[in-house]
Amino acid sequence: MPAVHRGNFSNRQTQFSARRQKIMQQRKSLPIASVEKRLVEEVRKNDVLIIVGETGSGKTTQIPQFLFDAGFCRDGRVIGITQPRRVAAVTVAKRVAEECGVELGQKVGYSVRFDDTTCGSTRIKYMTDGLLLREALLDPYLSKYSVIIVDEAHERTVHTDVLMGLLKKVQLARSSSVGDGQGLNFGKKNLKKVMMSEKENDQSGRFHKMPRHEKYAPLKLIIMSASLDARAFSEYFGGAKAVHIQGRQFPVDIFYTRIAETDYLDASLITIFQIHLEEGPGDILVFLTGQEEIESVERLINEKLPQLPQENKKLLIVPIFAALPSEQQMRVFAPAPSGFRKVILATNIAETSVTIPGIKYVIDPGFVKARSYDPGKGMESLIIVPTSKSQALQRSGRAGREGPGKCFRLYPEKEFEKLEDSTMPEIMRCNLSNVILQLKALGVDDILGFDFIEKPSRAAIIKSLEELFLLGALTDECLLSDPVGHQMARLPLDPIYSKALILASEFNCLEEMLITVALLSVESIFYSPRDKLEEARTATKCFSSPEGDHITLINVYRASNDFLEKRSMEMGIAKTEKVFRKWCKDNYINSRSLRHARDIHKQIKGHVEQMGLNLSSCGDDMLQFRRCLAASFFLNAAVKQPEGTYRALASGQVVQIHPSSVLFRKKPECVIFNELVQTNNKIKFVVVPLNRWPDTGNDNAPNAMLASENNNGWGVYDGFSIALRNKLETSCSPEKMNVAVGDGRRHQVTVFSLDNEKEIGWTLENDNMANNA
């Protein structure tokens, strides 16, 4: 290897200082630079400050540096900045470390799940909002922070919403009514009162005043938001002051159609060609609602393209959506070949998560596929709905990042005025079980009285409280149970998965359950592109198990493990990584999803080991594992009906097994499922991974299924407990069962024995359950 010449070195020095100088200039030219003094002054004067910063103002990178320079990190305290997304936390931290001229992970660092670069001397810490929530579990007063900045608050993720409610309490606790160091006690409520009283008021959320405690210095809060939503935040924080910072965005001309379009896909197609033929150079970004639309528009363009004159055929179509393998996603960043115009067909991923360079034209049909949750049916749905005004603004802004742009909204201007101002916050349309479990763990006992910026419906809260109760996470008084509730709250998983792990420890199949919940926690690991459906099916067939999807998933995981172990002994890590991706590709497995599942597996394994759970394997005894699945997922049980559909026991909802399940044809008598999804308003269903009900039994652990005629009861009788909707629970043994029934009505209950799937009748009456069989 040639020696490094002195000349080389000083050359690098020069390059380095040239870069520093450039960074200094860039910093100074940001719109925010001129208001540094004023901003710092406002932070000193106000405990809560709302900062409305337009795109390109530099607020995210500059404000933490201003506050650091103004002395907000004295005495080793930290400025924390939260982001809704990992990429943002990582990239912004890298940029700020460079601007400060320090090594990443020292004065400036980031912390996201699976990746923490911070150390004891970190003073400016970028992180995801969910991670700060987790931190609060260990340190309820967030004592090391002097300032917490919640960035992108207008996006209103569940984490952001919960965080703001929590920060409001922490701030109060750290200034006037400081707690006694035992956590934030916000008042206790009795479960029965909570569930039964319809006249709850919101007063109960105020927590007990406690003597002033000198231990904690006051906490400054900064909420950064886009303009439309600033007022809501200000009101929530008692009329907090809002300041506005100019951005640096190029003008975008907005065009509307004269009349409403009946077919927005067709309209998109026409607009694409219109821009291509009539407008100057620049790439086009089209917002569509999903993979299916993207693929069909791509096909339509390619069909029309040959009809164009030779000189106009230079159009490059690039799709992007989250489920697309990373290598294909990367294609959007590559510049189009000379003379070509790039047309990017994207889902919402291009709205905030991915910034694509070179966009001059945006086509916005005005629709989005949105998830919502019906607490009554316990069912999620994905439905195409109109965007909100702020979403439309966000989309059009994508055309003005590098120069003036144009946005074509495929609806009339008067329709825009009718749109909602902002998208409904996620917390209003999701299952709250996880949120509630975390709040309980943070010492918030009265969920109905919690000061949410926007309170979820009472029905949704009650439903989730009930679910947590049935899982054993809450006591009769609606407090976190010990140890189960506390253990569940510690695990970064859906509560039902956490419970499954705890039970698996008793069933001696924790290793199998760890693999299962890791894989259930990620996006599907099976990748089947439409044009290669048959090949994909053949490839995945060798993993599939007649015992259900859960066991099929375990088979894939074990196969990938075997492959990795064998290869990593033969070759280095880098090479292993490469052949691993090849292995995934050959088997039609999404390597990104599998990698993600492996990360989760590793993290959760660490947690359960710390918790002292019994990390054992049931080996090839899958019956034991299926018993454990039945006992864990009893809330998600369904039984076959005469006509071949299924009835979900918890809700009575009629559902069907999704064709992607290995049990789709088999149609076993009883199943447990992983999710219930309704798509596009039809009487659909989707029951993803299923476990076939065990068909051979074991006298010592007689698992059975309970289903009452009027859908009021459900549960799995596993020799330990029966859970019944409407009044809950009791312990029992096979011989003697005492089931408390609050409404005093007679319930006809059917028990499906696992031995031979035969039915045994039970009558449930008041507090007694008598065997009818």
Next chain:
DNA sequence: GAGCACTGC
């Protein structure tokens, strides 16, 4: 024999 936007711990 159908299809699932996007994040996050």
